[in-house]
Amino acid sequence: MAEYRVQSEGDSNDFVFTRSFRKIYRMFRSLKNRKGRFVLIIGTPGTGKSANIYSALKILDLNVYDPTLFLDNMNMSSSEVFREFFKTLRLDLGVKTNEEIYRKVAEYDAVLLADKLLDSEFLDKDKFGLSLWTENNGIKAFPFYIKVFREYLKHRGDLEKVNVVIQTAFMIKFRGVKYDLLTDFSIMSHIFVFFMNLFFEIIRISYSEEETVQIVQNNFPDVEEEEVRSCIDKYGCKPRFIFEALEKSGMGKKEK
The missing domain is CATH 1.10.8 (Helicase, Ruva Protein; domain 3)
Incomplete structure (x- = not known):
C-alpha cells in the first residue's frame, strides 16, 4: 500500500487549498520580515500536517533549515535522544557548541522541525524518527520534551532572532488505536493546547x-x-x- 504522507517539498502535486492551508501560507509568508516566532502546527492524525507545510513552502521563496534526525535504537533514553538531537544539529551546521547553533540558524528565514525529524524512518528504513521513538516509549518519552522546553526557556533571548515552526503531535496508543493528546481528547486536549498557547503560536489543521x-x-x-x-x-x-x-x-x- 502506498504511504499517503508528504515527505518532501516535491510530493504535493494534488494539494487542495483549504482554510487551514491559507493560515499556514500566511504565517510562512510573514516570516521573511519577522523574527522570534515559535509556531506549533497541530492536527489530528490523518489530516495532513506535513502536506500543508511542504505545499506552502513549495510556493514561497523561503530559506528554511529542515534538519533530519536518525535514531539507531528505539530503547534510547530521553537524555540520549536529547544529546543526539543537538549533536546532529552541531554536525549538520558545522558548529561546535549549542550556543553557536542558535547564531547559525538565525541566518535562515525559519527552522522547520517536521517529517525529516519526526518520521525519518521513511528516509532510512534502518533508522527511527522521533515520532516512532515517542510512540514506542510512551510516558518514558516525556522527559525528552521537558528537556526541550527547558532549553527553549533557557534560550528565549537567542530565539528572538530565530523563527521556529514545529509539526507537533503527542501520540499515545490505546487498545491499538493511535491518539493525539493535543486534538483527540476533547476537554483534556483543550487544556493542553490552552497551556501551550501561553508560550507558542498554534495553528490547527482541520477540514470541513x-x-x-x-x-x-x-x-x-x-x-x-x-x-x-x-x-x-x-x-x-x-x-x-x-x-x-x-x-x-x-x-x-x-x-x-
Whole structure:
C-alpha cells in the first residue's frame, strides 16, 4: 500500500487549498520580515500536517533549515535522544557548541522541525524518527520534551532572532488505536493546547466535510461523493485514512 504522507517539498502535486492551508501560507509568508516566532502546527492524525507545510513552502521563496534526525535504537533514553538531537544539529551546521547553533540558524528565514525529524524512518528504513521513538516509549518519552522546553526557556533571548515552526503531535496508543493528546481528547486536549498557547503560536489543521470531499476526489476522481461522505462518517475528516481505505478497497489513486 502506498504511504499517503508528504515527505518532501516535491510530493504535493494534488494539494487542495483549504482554510487551514491559507493560515499556514500566511504565517510562512510573514516570516521573511519577522523574527522570534515559535509556531506549533497541530492536527489530528490523518489530516495532513506535513502536506500543508511542504505545499506552502513549495510556493514561497523561503530559506528554511529542515534538519533530519536518525535514531539507531528505539530503547534510547530521553537524555540520549536529547544529546543526539543537538549533536546532529552541531554536525549538520558545522558548529561546535549549542550556543553557536542558535547564531547559525538565525541566518535562515525559519527552522522547520517536521517529517525529516519526526518520521525519518521513511528516509532510512534502518533508522527511527522521533515520532516512532515517542510512540514506542510512551510516558518514558516525556522527559525528552521537558528537556526541550527547558532549553527553549533557557534560550528565549537567542530565539528572538530565530523563527521556529514545529509539526507537533503527542501520540499515545490505546487498545491499538493511535491518539493525539493535543486534538483527540476533547476537554483534556483543550487544556493542553490552552497551556501551550501561553508560550507558542498554534495553528490547527482541520477540514470541513466539503473540503475533505474535494481533497479525496482530487486524488480519487472516480469515487462518488456519496462514497466519500460514507468514509467521512467512518474515519472523520482525515484524508490520509480515507485514501488508505479507498486503496484497500481496490480504488486506485490517480496517476501523477
